[in-house]
Amino acid sequence: MSLDTATVRRIARLARIGIEENETEGLARELNGIFGWIEQLDEVDVSGVAPMIGTGLATPRMREDVVTDGDRRDDVLSNAPDRVDAFFTVPKVVE
Amino acid sequence: MAADTPNALDMSLVEARDGLVRKAFSSVELTTAALAAVEALNPRLNAYITVTGDQALAQAAQADAAIAAGEAGPMAGVPVGIKDLFCTKGVRTTAASNILRDFVPPYESTVTANLRRDGAVFLGKTNLDEFAMGSGNLTSAFGPVENPWKRAGSDAALVPGGSSGGSAAAVAAGLGFGATGTDTGGSIRQPASYCGITGIKPTYGRCSRFGTIAFASSLDQAGPMARTVADCAVMLGSMAGFDAQDSTSVDRPVPDYLAACGRSLKGLRIGIPREYHAPGMPAEIEAIWQQGIAWLRDAGCEIVDVSLPHTKYGLATYYIIAPAECSSNLARYDGVRFGARVAGGTLDELYENTRRAGFGDETRRRIMMGTYVLSAGYYDAYYLKAQKVRSLIQRDFTDVFADVDVLLTPTAPSAAFAQDEKPSDPVQMYLNDIFTVPASMAGVPAMSVPAGVDAQGLPLGLQLIGRFFDEETLFAVGSALERAAAFTHRPALRASDVARAGIAS
Structure with a gap:
């Protein structure tokens, strides 16, 4: 699977990371190098093998369906890069 | 020994703790000496991003009062460093990233809360690779860390390893009796090896991840780094424990790790995995491995050749799973709720501008790799x-642990390299973690112990890998290796020399 500059632009867009047009070729080359190396996994026969999702060491726990935290409005807002009163701000999203 | 004598900062954590309890010196004295050493050496080493001197002295005074009242916890009054990935309430926590340059957590991580409960004194927040992604501490937005060790006859700045490079350099140089680390693919063990100290990544689930800034959640695990095996035992005993706030925390008692350090090794079966003979590995590392095998045989262990057939696929597997989880975890840095913001005309532009400016090259690369492997058409x-x-890699370990108690391998395929020798190819950089990644993938505990030095005088570590939740056997075998190696080499840059020079002048 070769990763072209259009794919690089698509990934950057999905990841919401701004990239300059003159960076796409370098990034494509770098990512191709890494994924070329990763393709060694094609040698491994995984038929009938279940995927490992986490280490499976902790037993899922139930707890009472009650509020355990809250009333921390000022804490939650304390690191906001921009705020108005008790609100986070963003550029206008609805015309 | 008084705390203001030059060698006070060379004591082990256990010696410092015992001296404090005996009232041979106070925590305020010890902390003052440690802070002076940090002030003298940190401008060069860059091991600490943030130094919390006033807070440390206040904590030290509290510890002295607790000791006087006979209520000393197991870490009472001991100055340590905290990797700047653990949230500390009211103290800036950066993950060595521009995007969190001014982030002040309103809450405390469970690991640091446990250490505070036991009386530890925090000197400050140690440097790391940005978001713990790297093997040389070269990706920090706060600049690289210099390894206090030097090649014989050379002053070239070497890397301390990564990602817990600031913690490793600080502990090696004596700027703290221990430090917290986190390990996702080797980030405790590889820097411990490069800096001639001990570090243990416990079993996944042993230490709570609550309040630790996430990189790859199914792999991230906190652990201690210190100058001796026993020091790590004391510190892990404090850091570990069940936490309802982490759904992967495992509810089982924390054993007495310090007591385990003295256990007999008679009859233990030590596996030597044949796949860890990496092509191109320096002969010195092979030699130190053989030496380690001989030491354990002399200590009464039975040496067994074993095979972990999927070892060679560990790294490539890691570089799919870790970036995938990273791309998901780091999606929260959007410039809206916390962290840095770079303005944009639309919400998407705000996200894109913020994340471009806020993340460094390696972090952006890993987010993009992760986004790609999770994207439609490539996921399967x-x-x-x-x-x-990953299932097959874990099965390799469970199979082999039916036969042996512990595995012995080298920790890293090289000694510390120079900051300007950083490979330009990311894959070459990733290969530093070839021996540490498989244990992370499986979730089993693993420890690095300094075993000797290479021809240039740089430390080399040996890695011990154990069964799930059998850290005790690692402490027993690690202590035996430590005794046999009698590793007394010390780095070129050290706190005690600075203190001595200060007294002489």
């Missing part, structure tokens, strides 16, 4: 495939 070929190979 990469991510699902990697999860299946």
